[in-house]
Amino acid sequence: MTEIDFYFDFFSPYSYLASVLIAPLAARNRANVVYHVVDNQVIKANAGTTGRPNHALPPKYRYLRADLARWARRYRVPLVSPESVAHMDPTIPPRIGRGFMVARRRDNELTYLRAAFQKIWGEGVEMNEAMLRELASHAGLSADAFIKAVDSEEIRREAEREIAEASERDVFGVPTFVVNGELFWGNDRLEMVEELLRDPSKGVSA
Amino acid sequence: MAKVDFYFDFLSPYSYLATFRLPRLRDECGAELVFHVIDLEAAKEAIGNTRPAAHLLPKKLRYLKADLARWATRYRAPLAFPERLAHVDLKAAARLNRGFLYAARRGVAEPYLNAAFGALWVAGREPGEATLKDVAAKAGLDPAELAAAADAPETIAEYARDNQAAQARGVFGVPTFVAGDQLFWGNDRIDFLEEYLRDPKAGVHP
Numbered sequence: 001m002t003e004i005d006f007y008f009d010f011f012s013p014y015s016y017l018a019s020v021l022i023a024p025l026a027a028r029n030r031a032n033v034v035y036h037v038v039d040n041q042v043i044k045a046n047a048g049t050t051g052r053p054n055h056a057l058p059p060k061y062r063y064l065r066a067d068l069a070r071w072a073r074r075y076r077v078p079l080v081s082p083e084s085v086a087h088m089d090p091t092i093p094p095r096i097g098r099g100f101m102v103a104r105r106r107d108n109e110l111t112y113l114r115a116a117f118q119k120i121w122g123e124g125v126e127m128n129e130a131m132l133r134e135l136a137s138h139a140g141l142s143a144d145a146f147i148k149a150v151d152s153e154e155i156r157r158e159a160e161r162e163i164a165e166a167s168e169r170d171v172f173g174v175p176t177f178v179v180n181g182e183l184f185w186g187n188d189r190l191e192m193v194e195e196l197l198r199d200p201s202k203g204v205s206a
Numbered sequence: 207m208a209k210v211d212f213y214f215d216f217l218s219p220y221s222y223l224a225t226f227r228l229p230r231l232r233d234e235c236g237a238e239l240v241f242h243v244i245d246l247e248a249a250k251e252a253i254g255n256t257r258p259a260a261h262l263l264p265k266k267l268r269y270l271k272a273d274l275a276r277w278a279t280r281y282r283a284p285l286a287f288p289e290r291l292a293h294v295d296l297k298a299a300a301r302l303n304r305g306f307l308y309a310a311r312r313g314v315a316e317p318y319l320n321a322a323f324g325a326l327w328v329a330g331r332e333p334g335e336a337t338l339k340d341v342a343a344k345a346g347l348d349p350a351e352l353a354a355a356a357d358a359p360e361t362i363a364e365y366a367r368d369n370q371a372a373q374a375r376g377v378f379g380v381p382t383f384v385a386g387d388q389l390f391w392g393n394d395r396i397d398f399l400e401e402y403l404r405d406p407k408a409g410v411h412p
Contacts (some may be wrong), residue, residue: 017409022324047266048258048262048263049258049263050257050258052254052257056254057253057378059376059378060255060378060379062376063376063378063391065390065412066410066411066412068412069410069412070398070410073410091214100207138374170268170269171265172263172266173267183269183272184273185269185273187274188394188395202279204275
């Protein structure tokens, strides 16, 4: 079975959009999705991407809001404005990401992934400690046990390892898909991912 | 006929790729295209975007080449990648852009556009004196006259005005298309542009 390595960050609205399509896309092409949660800030820094984030570039940020609205309509999914996350505690998204790793160990990775993305980008729930605790049930744990695991040394190391492996593999942003050694960046490249799955001879292997 | 402003820079390979979509925009979507050559680096600088260009970061450069190859295959477009892209003479590139303004005055905007994109992205040549003159000849212009016009104060002033007008309109990258009050950035957003031209209700106002 062909594997699709899917690199995402809960903080990324384009990762949310990709997460909606990736499972059905994999199913209809008899492929298997391997989920990798990463911290996009670190991934970008590792690739040498410096400069201000998009939300600090007003004309670009205005455009991104329009672009996201277009994708949400095309995919027929709810999507709140990225403004809802512009002023939040930056320490929370990496912990939501580590929560995914905790959920994965309990075989609850998809339940957790869908619940977290739905809360953040579907409903615009503020990313804070209370929201993190609410995610515990989707990981199959009590809130206290979940938080303890999320902040454990073991899970922190696993998160660092995941990021290091992604950077090693040339991942420089999210969402990213790797199929047969070929890398695709952006939910807007899922059509090309699907073309490659249908016909592996279409690879460019640059 | 719907007026569609097309903003491009000859140094941008995605601008080159976007030109393969122009016939369909005209013939099937009723677009009346208006061409605007601009300086991509100046547009980025104007909004405070200091992010290094993708071709200057190794991980992104490897991806850029693969992605361009995929689009070239999709469009059946010839594509060469100038290996010395990181060391391109930006003044010569700006001059090639300004030459377009003269070509437009002489009524050969599109022959010049095709010749200039062809020189860089089909032949893989670098912008410079020889390239400029060959492009002029291909567009049916006198090379010496074109070179003089590209450096004339009124052409330099026109180019500055055009860049400022684009920036004032919210253009922060290329290729960009503006139709009505909708802006579309990227060769990969032309599908959205086509949808909008076919049905203006598809506009977004987030």
